[in-house]
Amino acid sequence: MIITQTKAIFIDAYRELNAKKLFWLTLGLNLLVVALYASLGINEKGVTLLHWNFESRFFTTALVSKELFYTLQFTTWGVPIWLTWATAILALISTAGIIPEMVSGGAIEPVLSKPIGRSRLFLTKYMTGLLFVALQVLVFTVGCMLVMGIRGGAWNFNLLLAIPIVLAFFSYLYAFCAFVGLITKSTIAALLLTILFWLAIWIVNTGDQMLIMQREGSIIQVEDRQLDIEKQIEFADKRIEQLREQDKPVPGDEGNPLPDGYEDIQEAVNPALRMSRSRLVEAKESQATWTAWAARVITLKTILPKTQDTVRLLERHLITDEDMAKLMGFDAQSQPQNTSENDPAFADPRAAERSAEIMRKRSITWVLGTSFAYEFLLLGLCCVIFVRRDF
């Protein structure tokens, strides 16, 4: 009976999706984007779009293989921009009404009077919401895989990982949407509050990235200033040695007191050392501040679903560390290399490189584990509400 009921709910969900024009519109758009993906290419001179050529220093077949080129397109805009923004918004619009419509007066009574547990009914309905995204992502991913195989000459079945990853990403949002829909019985409220929630997660994620970059920038600054101080000390020691060899007075020696405000001989012979030390203190204070804020945001992020980190798992899996290092090298070359002392810490390209590395090395268990824990708790709460509620 469980299989019959589950199958019926899924078939009903498919019919509901089928009746919505937005489902077919989104599917059509997905195919259009796959066509755009197919129209891109790479040759020895640069990037091609249909019959147009765009010369590039880095994106040539000499430096980037066709497979890597298509993988990059897939992981830099195919999934993170198209699937997890555009398609996700269309999917939310299409599916936000599933739970509110299910619990609306007149619709829920015949279903609740059937021999099906309420928790199972709710969770199955929730799963049907994910069906929309599953079908869209399946079409897009398989399309991209075919393009990569035919145009890029590489059959990368790992691309199919996009399906569970994008589904996981969407499920975080859809759990919230289902929760609001259950509480308010309103499709509009469910949709709008979910988009606000998504925006809040995006702000936290962006804050997390910026704070990590700031923190890493300030750590680099401290390291640089420590190196600078070591050089200044070395310089001061050489200067003291020179003065002594030349029998010249050395500040701090007997009969030659240190000038006011100087703490040691090295600073007295090399006034720049004093400035460097004071700048090191500033840099350490800055590092402590950024470290504390980064820790606060990561704590907040731990209890929230990690949408961007989840999507980034695909890039981690599809692009090797070696390829990534090569790409980071290109990136560094394209950045202005001369950073001055007055530039903010995060402007240092090394900060961007380190923060990217930190993001890339984040534990999969943390990314998925804490996100699924959030989802599990939220859906659990939904089940409790749904089971106890009178309709």
Add this chain to the structure above:
Amino acid sequence: MSAVIDITGVEKTYNRRIKALRGVDLQVGKGEIFGLLGPNGAGKSTLVKIVTTVIHASKCKGTVLGKKIGDKAALQNIGYLPEHHRFPPYLTGRQVLEYYGAMSGIGRKDRKAKASELLELVGMESWHKDKLGSYSKGMRQRVGLAQALMNDPQLVILDEPTDGVDPSGRRDIRNILTQLKDEGRTIFLNSHLLSELEMVCDRVAIMVHGLVSTQGTIEELTADQSGFEIATNAPIDQTLRSQISTLPQIPTILDGKDPARMTFQTNNAASVQPAIDALRKQNIIIESAGFKRPSLEDLFMQVVDTNHGDKPGAISGAKGSKGAKS
């Protein structure tokens, strides 16, 4: 009579203050058509929703189909047509039946066969491919009724089944109910249309302000009010009434509001002949004479009037529900 619904002390309080049900006792026998009546806000739909597990009772004892309320095995044998139902408009009539059939756990092959059979039964076979969104209210009601029968239920609960249905459709529904009864199924009807209930129900219960005020067969419930009625062309004055009441072997005269009528508590026409003679002697013309039973509407109005002012949630001492009058 083996009870299909046997519940006692059913209470439902909303938001800890609004008492929708205040200790309902109800017994519905196997194979009967049972009508639940009551004014708006009496708690009829709440009671139906408790039986079908749509809402949870605050207190409840008893069984439905011999099982605890909410038992999956019992639910598998219950068919339910809710009031103001809203079936998915993107489904065709056939798909609605197959969907709810599947939700009752019926296999694909049986679902298809049953859907065809029921679409024919409710007269919707020629519309089965059309989407529900294009149906009239009466057509949706017919499909709703068929949906409630998909699982071959032992207990069919219908909340306002003829709502929005035209007279010929109502007759069809009545015929279906009779057919279901003949098949041995129990039908629980919740309706405002007293005349229709009267035509099909074996037993009825009248709910007022969260309590079952009375329940039994219509004959049982109206026995006190049934008798031999004489209608005259002019009012019968009190003196003449008193004289008639003192005639030898004359049955008890029942209270009536119409001064041009007299009702005697008897089922023996011979016993009222002296009263007719007395009236004729006074040159009063007899317009009609015969046995008369109050209609369900009369009974309903009487019960509601008796309980007038007994508002739900406003009574501190809950009134106990009465058992069947027999």
